[in-house]
Amino acid sequence: MSEYNPKILAVLCNWCSYAGADLAGSSRMHYPTNVRILRVPCSGRVDPMFVLKAFKSGFDGVIVLGCHPGDCHYAKGNYYTRRRIPLLKNLLANLGVPEERFHFEWVSASEGARFAELVTEFTAALKELPPMGKMI
Amino acid sequence: MKLLPKSGVAGFIKELSKTREVVAPVSDGESYAVFKSVAPGETPIIDGSRFILSPRSWFMPGYEVLFETKDGEIVDKTPETKAYATIGLYLADAHALEVFDRVFLDGDKPDPYYNARRADNAIFALVPAKKRWSVFWGMTGNVCDWKKACDVVMYDLGSEFVMEPMTDRGAELTKSLADADDSKKAAADALLARYDEGEVDVKAIGERLMWDNPKWEEVSRKCVACGVCTYGCPSCSCFDMRDDLKCGGAERYRCLDSCQHADFTLMGSGYNPRPGRMPRTRQRLLHKFKYQPEQFGMIGCVGCGRCVELCPVGIDIRKIVGGKETK
Amino acid sequence: MTDKLREEAKRVLREGIAEMVIGWAEGSAEFKTTPFFAFTEEDCDRLVWNTACVNNLAKYLTDYPKEKKIALCVKPCDSASVNVLIAENKVLRENIYVIGLACGGVIDPIKAADAGTCELSDATAKYACLHCVHDKPEVADIVLGEAERKLTPAGEDMPPFEERRKYWEKEFDKCVRCYACRQVCPNCYCEQCFADRTDPKWTSRKPTAGESWMFHAVRVMHMAGRCVGCGECERVCPKSIPVEKLSREMAKYVKDIYDYTAGMGEKPLLGTYKDEDYDAGVHEE
Numbered sequence: 001m002s003e004y005n006p007k008i009l010a011v012l013c014n015w016c017s018y019a020g021a022d023l024a025g026s027s028r029m030h031y032p033t034n035v036r037i038l039r040v041p042c043s044g045r046v047d048p049m050f051v052l053k054a055f056k057s058g059f060d061g062v063i064v065l066g067c068h069p070g071d072c073h074y075a076k077g078n079y080y081t082r083r084r085i086p087l088l089k090n091l092l093a094n095l096g097v098p099e100e101r102f103h104f105e106w107v108s109a110s111e112g113a114r115f116a117e118l119v120t121e122f123t124a125a126l127k128e129l130p131p132m133g134k135m136i
Numbered sequence: 137m138k139l140l141p142k143s144g145v146a147g148f149i150k151e152l153s154k155t156r157e158v159v160a161p162v163s164d165g166e167s168y169a170v171f172k173s174v175a176p177g178e179t180p181i182i183d184g185s186r187f188i189l190s191p192r193s194w195f196m197p198g199y200e201v202l203f204e205t206k207d208g209e210i211v212d213k214t215p216e217t218k219a220y221a222t223i224g225l226y227l228a229d230a231h232a233l234e235v236f237d238r239v240f241l242d243g244d245k246p247d248p249y250y251n252a253r254r255a256d257n258a259i260f261a262l263v264p265a266k267k268r269w270s271v272f273w274g275m276t277g278n279v280c281d282w283k284k285a286c287d288v289v290m291y292d293l294g295s296e297f298v299m300e301p302m303t304d305r306g307a308e309l310t311k312s313l314a315d316a317d318d319s320k321k322a323a324a325d326a327l328l329a330r331y332d333e334g335e336v337d338v339k340a341i342g343e344r345l346m347w348d349n350p351k352w353e354e355v356s357r358k359c360v361a362c363g364v365c366t367y368g369c370p371s372c373s374c375f376d377m378r379d380d381l382k383c384g385g386a387e388r389y390r391c392l393d394s395c396q397h398a399d400f401t402l403m404g405s406g407y408n409p410r411p412g413r414m415p416r417t418r419q420r421l422l423h424k425f426k427y428q429p430e431q432f433g434m435i436g437c438v439g440c441g442r443c444v445e446l447c448p449v450g451i452d453i454r455k456i457v458g459g460k461e462t463k
Numbered sequence: 464m465t466d467k468l469r470e471e472a473k474r475v476l477r478e479g480i481a482e483m484v485i486g487w488a489e490g491s492a493e494f495k496t497t498p499f500f501a502f503t504e505e506d507c508d509r510l511v512w513n514t515a516c517v518n519n520l521a522k523y524l525t526d527y528p529k530e531k532k533i534a535l536c537v538k539p540c541d542s543a544s545v546n547v548l549i550a551e552n553k554v555l556r557e558n559i560y561v562i563g564l565a566c567g568g569v570i571d572p573i574k575a576a577d578a579g580t581c582e583l584s585d586a587t588a589k590y591a592c593l594h595c596v597h598d599k600p601e602v603a604d605i606v607l608g609e610a611e612r613k614l615t616p617a618g619e620d621m622p623p624f625e626e627r628r629k630y631w632e633k634e635f636d637k638c639v640r641c642y643a644c645r646q647v648c649p650n651c652y653c654e655q656c657f658a659d660r661t662d663p664k665w666t667s668r669k670p671t672a673g674e675s676w677m678f679h680a681v682r683v684m685h686m687a688g689r690c691v692g693c694g695e696c697e698r699v700c701p702k703s704i705p706v707e708k709l710s711r712e713m714a715k716y717v718k719d720i721y722d723y724t725a726g727m728g729e730k731p732l733l734g735t736y737k738d739e740d741y742d743a744g745v746h747e748e
Contacts, residue, residue: 048684049657049665056666056677079736083721087687087733090716094709095680096627135632135673168573168703170637187573189701198639198670269492269576358498360522362643364701380667391668392639399659445573448647448699449518450490450497 006060006126010035010119011050013043015073016108017065023112031116032123035063043067044077048088051102055092058134061101061126063118068106078106100125101132137321138299138313140290142183145297149174149223152309156221156258161188171225182224184264184292190370190442191225195236195253196392202249202377204387215252221309223260225370227289227331228273228438230261231282232370238432239373249390258287258305263328265292270441272454274333277435291324298324341425341457347418355456356417358449363394365443365451366420371436374400395419421456464512464564464608468536471562471605472507481534481560485523487516494581495572498523512536512608514583517569519693521545521649524554534560538569539597543691543726544649546602550731551689553652556602563603567610568592571698585615591694593617594711601727620705621712631676637702638675640668644696644706645682650689657681683709688717688732691725 012018018039024031040046043066051062064085066078085104092102103122107115140148149158153174160180161169169181171194181188201213237254240247261283273279283289287306291298298320301307316324366372376393379386393400396417401410410416424436437453444452472484488499488509496515500523501507520535521544527533537545542563548554571589575581585593593614600606622630642658645651657665658678666677683690690710697707717723721740723732 049681052677052680052684053665056673076736079738080733083733083736083740084687086720087713087717088684090713091680091683091687091709093624094621094627094712095631095676096624096629135676136671168701170702185577187577193639357500358523360646362646362699363641364643364699367639367641367643368701376668378668380669389669391670392641394641397642444491445576446699446701448643448695450495450572452491452497455491 004127004131006034006123006129006131007058008035008061008063008119008123008126009038009054009059011038011040011043011046011062011064012107013045013066013073013078014039014041016067016071016106017043017115019109020065020107020111020115023109024116025112027112029112029116031119034123034126035119042072042074042077043081044072044074046081048084048091051088055097055101055132056135058132060129060132061103061122063103063105063122065105065107065115065118068108071108097132098129100129137316137324138301138310139316139320140297140299140310140313142295142297145182146179148313149180150176151312152221152223156219158221158223159191159194160223161186161225171222180224182262182290182292184266184268187445188224188226190232190368190440191222191229192232192370192372194222195233196250196373196375198392200249200390202388202390204382205385207384214248217252217255220253220257221260222257223290224262225259226440227261227263227279227282227286227328228271228440229370230259230285231277232438232440233259234282234285235371235428235432235434235436235438236373238434258309259285260288260290260299260306261286263289263291263324263331265294265327267330268441268445270444271331272333272439272441272444273331274439275454275457276437276439279328279332282438291327293320293323293327296320300324345422345425345457347422352414352418355451356412356414359396359413359417359451360449361396361398361413361416362448363396364446364448365453366394366396367392368442368446370440370442371424371438395423417451421453425457465510467607468512468562468564469507469510471607472501472510472534472536473504475534475560475562476501476504476507481532484510484534484536484562485520486510486536486562487512487518487520490515490572492572492576494570494575510536512564514568514570515572515575515581516564517572517589517698519544519647519649519695521548522647522695524548524559524649525652529553529555529558532558532560534562536562536564537600537603538564538566538693539600540566540591540595540691540693541649542600542602543597543724544693546726547650547689547691547731548652549602550729551650561600561603561605563600563606565599565606565608565610567612568595568614583613588614589694589698590617590705591692591697591707594692594694596692596714596724597726620708632672634704635675635679636672637704638670638679639702640670640675640678641701643699643701647695647699648686649693649695650686650691651682657685679706679709682706683713686710687713688721688723689725690714 054062072078158174160174163169168187171191240250287303289300299310374393375390379388402408428436484501487496490497519541570587575587667674
């Protein structure tokens with residue numbers, strides 16, 4: 001049987017984290033190819049529905065990255081996200097989805113190395129878990 | 137008439153399940169009893185101790201795949217016709233199946249999905265010992281006539297059931313049971329008489345439930361359009377057909393729908409002929425008490441009382457339809 | 464109590480404080496009441512207050528234009544719903560007159576019918592009442608009566624973590640997607656629910672465990688910091704799915720980390736933020 005390769009959805013804010021991922025790429029840094037990147041204008045755009053739909057459709061992990069607090073292009077989008085995310089984590093825990101599967105971090109445009117590191121760690125952590133399985 | 141002691145029910149069902157798949161209300165943990173195929177060792181709830189959801193969930197499942205496509209080919213999903221025995225549905229529910237038959241089986245295109253579950257299904261209808269507060273069978277029809285919709289009528293007399301076979305199939309399935317004596321027969325008739333509170337004059341209701349009755353506004357004001365009345369109803373037959381993509385193909389499925397929902401009549405153009413809750417409430421009542429009598433010659437409501445009991449805001453169909461018009 | 468309520472309702476109409484009074488009236492059985500709209504003083508004589516007054520009447524506020532002057536009878540939990548609506552600018556505080564009623568719990572009509580009694584006890588109580596967090600009506604122009612809470616509070620009811628996924632799969636498999644839980648919720652007032660949208664299609668209408676998982680999970684998320692725990696969703700579920708359990712856990716968590724209780728704040732929880740909630744629960748230190 002082939003090696004289990006978790007599927008990861010990375011939701012990146014356009015102004016910081018996406019640029020960070022771009023930097024990782026253009027600096028030729030290595031990171032696992034398990035991530036599928038979804039670019040959103042701001043981490044404030046990340047509706048919890050995105051994350052829930054991703055898990056429902058069988059993604060093994062979801063990682064949401066946004067600008068550091070205070071750096072948001074829209075001044076306060078990431079503050080609202082920061083309020084929502086713990087609640088989503090709690091909901092996932094109550095639904096029986098381990099918290100290792102969902103990750104929220106700040107990555108700025110200059111942190112290409114951090115992006116690569118986060119994704120590598122996250123992928124490694126997911127490999128420890130069984131596949132999520134699609135919910136029908 | 138035959139006699140089945142309550143202690144013998146499990147044995148009777150076991151015997152029955154040798155030739156037929158037995159469907160009966162079973163309790164799923166805390167919840168109300170639901171109609172399902174009875175697994176070996178499972179005890180159906182037919183003693184009236186629990187609120188029983190309508191058998192519609194079995195005859196017309198909430199999710200039924202009609203066909204699917206796989207690699208560009210169409211795969212037919214029509215279920216096979218099997219021999220079933222449905223036990224423990226109320227006499228009113230058995231009558232509701234007659235309404236279903238008009239909808240699904242009449243005409244030149246009978247519905248194969250419904251028919252597969254209906255064609256060879258022995259109906260053991262129950263007349264519970266305790267009449268629930270919400271039940272109003274007698275208000276919607278002649279209860280004695282409804283017996284024709286069953287194979288066997290089971291009268292709950294407390295410690296035993298009196299079984300009255302109505303068809304040859306019913307007689308065949310109950311032939312192993314002991315005969316009931318005259319006193320039991322009288323008790324059974326007396327029990328049924330308690331449910332038969334006199335028939336409603338369909339015409340009078342039809343006249344009272346006018347399309348432009350100003351009362352509709354008042355009746356529907358407290359409705360929250362949840363549709364539980366229709367989902368709980370044994371004779372509501374509205375469904376929706378939808379297509380979904382799935383891995384490697386697509387499927388067309390049928391699911392329940394309710395006239396109480398806003399999107400029930402919503403058209404592609406965005407126009408909705410029943411925009412508010414008033415026209416939807418009116419539709420539900422007029423459909424059951426006016427259109428169906430005109431179409432099928434029978435009232436669409438069977439008086440099981442589930443909508444009365446389940447309605448979150450206590451809308452009582454009996455009060456809307458009005459005083460009993462006895463013959 | 465009923466007399467006092469009727470008097471108050473009559474006064475409200477007589478003095479023109481409101482055009483109508485939304486309350487409860489006698490239902491079809493002793494353990495049932497039904498929402499009732501009183502427009503005249505004679506109507507007010509049909510209002511009742513007892514342990515069968517189970518409905519959260521705040522539901523009806525959003526049916527009417529904000530300008531309409533309405534008097535509303537509320538239990539403590541319902542008044543929290545009213546407060547959520549005020550905070551979200553769905554109703555104007557000055558246009559509603561809130562008649563608060565002290566409440567020690569209400570009965571679940573179907574449980575009461577099964578038990579054959581309308582006496583309030585742990586067995587017949589509406590399940591949410593065993594988890595009640597509301598002592599008194601939060602927004603009220605007048606509070607009538609006094610009540611003593613005699614019900615035994617229910618304990619933790621969430622299954623252990625390992626069993627949860629199985630547990631919810633089984634529960635959501637029962638769901639027929641009638642959306643009664645949504646319809647009856649006083650704070651679910653979206654003009655178009657995400658579940659009814661076909662483009663983008665967040666969830667299919669198909670009543671399978673996975674699709675219902677999506678519906679219920681999103682519903683909980685939409686109600687985060689807004690659910691007041693009145694338990695109407697759970698009561699009306701025709702499949703008796705414990706749909707409120709997740710919202711209840713959410714409310715506890717919200718209280719824990721943000722010290723916020725739905726219906727008691729001036730502003731909606733997720734419509735505000737604080738600098739100091741830096742990384743609370745996001746990064747574990």
